[in-house]
Amino acid sequence: MNNAKSIRVDLQIIADMIEPGARVLDVGCSDGQLLDYLVTEKGVSGRGLEISPEGVNLCVAKGLSVVQGDAEEDLGYYPEDAFDFVILSQTLQATHHPDKMVKDLLRLGKRVIVSFPNFGHWRVRSYLFFHGRMPVNETLPYQWYNSPNMHFCTIKDFICMCDDMGVTIERSIALDAAGQAYRIRTNLFFANLLGEQAVFLLRKD
Amino acid sequence: MCHKIRLMSNYTNINANPYADDFPTLKVMLGKETPMRLDCGTEISNFPMAYQTYGTLNADKSNAILVTHALTGDQFAADTHPISGKSGWWSKMIGPGKAIDTNLYFVICSNVLGGCMGTVGPATINPETNQPWGVDFPIITIGDMVRAQALLLDELGIDSLFSVVGGSMGGMQALEWAAAYPERVFSCVPIATAAHHSAQNIAFYEVGRQAIMADPEWCGGRYLIEDKKPHAGLAVARMAAHITYMSEGALTQKFGRRLQDREEVTFGFEADFQIESYLRHQGISFVDRFDANSYLYVTRALDYFDLAASHGNGILAEAFRGTKVRFCVISFSSDWHYPPDESRVIVRGLTGAAANVSYVDVESDKGHDAFFFDEPNFVRVLDGFLRGAAVKRGLLDE
Structure with missing residues (x-):
C-alpha cells in the first residue's frame, strides 16, 4: 500500500482488482470508505447503493453519488451492463436470495466482486463443535436471533453455487485473521479452513 | 400572535x-x-x-x-x-x-x-x-x-x-x-x-380552486376590475393545501386536541381548537400576499406536470x-x-x-x-x- 489513503485490508484487495477509470457500482457501500478511495485514488466513475440513512448521509456529504435504497428491490432498475465492476462487500450473507443477488449483479456489470465472511473457518467449525452453539466472535458479533445475516456460507459453498449458476470465477482470495492473503484456487481445503474472509472476482459466461 | x-x-x-x-x-x-x-x-x-x-x-x-x-x-x-x-x-x-x-x-x-x-x-x-x-x-x-x-x-x-x-x-x-x-x-x-402530479394532489388543488371560484367576490375572475377581493375562497384554498404540507405526527405534537384560549368547547363554530385557529391564521395571512387567480394558474401548472409524458x-x-x-x-x-x-x-x-x-x-x-x-x-x-x-x-x- 503506497497510496495516499489507506483502507481496510479486504477493501484494499477489492480495490486492487479494479482498473483505473472504470465505471463502478458499490452495492451496500456503507459510509463510502471504499467508494471514496476508488474515486480519489483510482479515478473511477463511482456510484453507490446503501440502505442505511446514516451511511447515505455521510456518502453524499462527502460528494459521492450514492442512492438510498434496498439492493434486493432497486437493482432491477439499473440498465444492463451499466458498469465495468459491481462490488458487493460483506453483504451477501445478509440478502434473502444470495443466488439471485449474484445473478442481478452480473446483469449490471461486466465483472462482479463479492466478499463475505467464511463460515468454514476453523474457529467457526470448532466453536460449533465444542460449544454446540452458533459462533459469536469479532467478525460475527451477533446472536443467532438478532443477526442481520441470514445466509452464511463457506468458501466451498460459494464456489459450488457459482458452478451451479455457470458463473466464472476469475480470481479468488482468502484472508486469514492476520490479514494474510491466500489464493483459494491453489488449495481450497486450507483456504476454507484458514480464511476468515473471501474475495471473489466473477464474470458471466 | x-x-x-x-x-x-x-x-x-x-x-x-x-x-x-x-x-x-x-x-x-x-x-x-x-x-x-x-x-x-x-x-x-x-x-x-x-x-x-x-x-x-x-x-x-x-x-x-x-x-x-x-x-x-x-x-x-x-x-x-x-x-x-x-x-x-x-x-x-x-x-x-x-x-x-x-x-x-x-x-x-x-x-x-x-x-x-x-x-x-x-x-x-x-x-x-x-x-x-x-x-x-x-x-x-x-x-x-x-x-x-x-x-x-x-x-x-x-x-x-x-x-x-x-x-x-x-x-x-x-x-x-x-x-x-x-x-x-x-x-x-x-x-x-x-x-x-398524483390524482390525490390534483384532487387537493381542485378543492382549493373550487373554493376560490365559489367565492362570490371572485366575480368570474374579474375581481380586480370590479374592485372585489375573493379572500375567503383563497384563504380556504390555502387552509386545505396547508394540511397536506404538515405530517399528522407534527400536527398531533404541535396542537393535539388542545383548545384555543379557553377551558371548554363552546358548542359553536368558533375556533375552539388550536389547529383551527392556526389554519385560519395561515389562510388569512396568505391572502395579503397572494393573488387568487395566480393560485388557480400555478396550481393548474402543477396538475399538468408529467415529465415522462412531456419528455420521455x-x-x-x-x-x-x-x-x-x-x-x-x-x-x-x-x-x-x-x-x-x-x-x-x-x-x-x-x-x-x-x-x-x-x-x-x-x-x-x-x-x-x-x-x-x-x-x-x-x-x-x-x-x-x-x-x-x-x-x-x-x-x-x-
Whole structure:
C-alpha cells in the first residue's frame, strides 16, 4: 500500500482488482470508505447503493453519488451492463436470495466482486463443535436471533453455487485473521479452513 | 400572535396589493424580439420577469445557481419579504457560509410565470385591454415557467447553471430544467417533489380552486376590475393545501386536541381548537400576499406536470437518456404531499438512464414543509452535494 489513503485490508484487495477509470457500482457501500478511495485514488466513475440513512448521509456529504435504497428491490432498475465492476462487500450473507443477488449483479456489470465472511473457518467449525452453539466472535458479533445475516456460507459453498449458476470465477482470495492473503484456487481445503474472509472476482459466461 | 380571527370577516388587507409593483425587485422584459411560445399554443411577448440575486457572478459565469420556488413562494428567497416583512423563505439555506453559500455561488431566484410578485401573471395589466388579464391569461405549465427562466439567463448572459435547486414545485422546475436544457445544467437538486402530479394532489388543488371560484367576490375572475377581493375562497384554498404540507405526527405534537384560549368547547363554530385557529391564521395571512387567480394558474401548472409524458414518451428514464447532469434527489420521511415513493420513482428513472444520481430520504417529522427548515441532515446533504459538484466544476479545490 503506497497510496495516499489507506483502507481496510479486504477493501484494499477489492480495490486492487479494479482498473483505473472504470465505471463502478458499490452495492451496500456503507459510509463510502471504499467508494471514496476508488474515486480519489483510482479515478473511477463511482456510484453507490446503501440502505442505511446514516451511511447515505455521510456518502453524499462527502460528494459521492450514492442512492438510498434496498439492493434486493432497486437493482432491477439499473440498465444492463451499466458498469465495468459491481462490488458487493460483506453483504451477501445478509440478502434473502444470495443466488439471485449474484445473478442481478452480473446483469449490471461486466465483472462482479463479492466478499463475505467464511463460515468454514476453523474457529467457526470448532466453536460449533465444542460449544454446540452458533459462533459469536469479532467478525460475527451477533446472536443467532438478532443477526442481520441470514445466509452464511463457506468458501466451498460459494464456489459450488457459482458452478451451479455457470458463473466464472476469475480470481479468488482468502484472508486469514492476520490479514494474510491466500489464493483459494491453489488449495481450497486450507483456504476454507484458514480464511476468515473471501474475495471473489466473477464474470458471466 | 392572535389566533382569534374570524375567517369570513375582519380582513385588514389595506396595503396588500402585491400586483401593484410598489416594492423594489429586479426586473427584466423578456420575449422582446421573439415572442415566447407557451405549451397551450399561445404566444406571449414583451413580458416582465421579477427576480432577486445573492452573491457574485464569477468571471467565467460558471457559479450560478438558480433557486426555483414553490407554489406560494416568490423571488424573495433570502431577503426580507416586502409585503409580509418576514425573512426570505430560504434564508436559512442561502447566505455566506450556508448550504447554498453566497461566498461561492451566485444565486438567482425569479418569480414564476403566472405568479403575482412582478412576473407576468393574471393580475398583470393586459396591454391590449389596459385591464388586468384575469382568467383571460393563457394557461401556463412548468415547462413554460422554465422556458421563461431560460430567457432570463440569456438576458443575464449565463450559458450554463452550476446548479438548479428547488423544493416542491421548485423541484419540478429543477427536473424540467434537466430534461429540457441538459446542456445548460451542471447539477440538479429536486427536493420533496414528484415527476408528475398524483390524482390525490390534483384532487387537493381542485378543492382549493373550487373554493376560490365559489367565492362570490371572485366575480368570474374579474375581481380586480370590479374592485372585489375573493379572500375567503383563497384563504380556504390555502387552509386545505396547508394540511397536506404538515405530517399528522407534527400536527398531533404541535396542537393535539388542545383548545384555543379557553377551558371548554363552546358548542359553536368558533375556533375552539388550536389547529383551527392556526389554519385560519395561515389562510388569512396568505391572502395579503397572494393573488387568487395566480393560485388557480400555478396550481393548474402543477396538475399538468408529467415529465415522462412531456419528455420521455411516457417513460421517465427516456426523459434523462444520456444526461450528464449530476442529480441529488432529496425527500422527507413524513412528507405525504410528495411522499418519498415519488422521489424513488424519479431516482429509478434516473438510474434507468444510467445518470449520476444521489438520493437521500431525510428522516423528519415536519412533513412536506421540512425543506423550509434547517434540518441538520438535510443541510449537510445539500451542502456536501453542492461542494462535491463545485470541485468537479472547478469552483472549489479538493
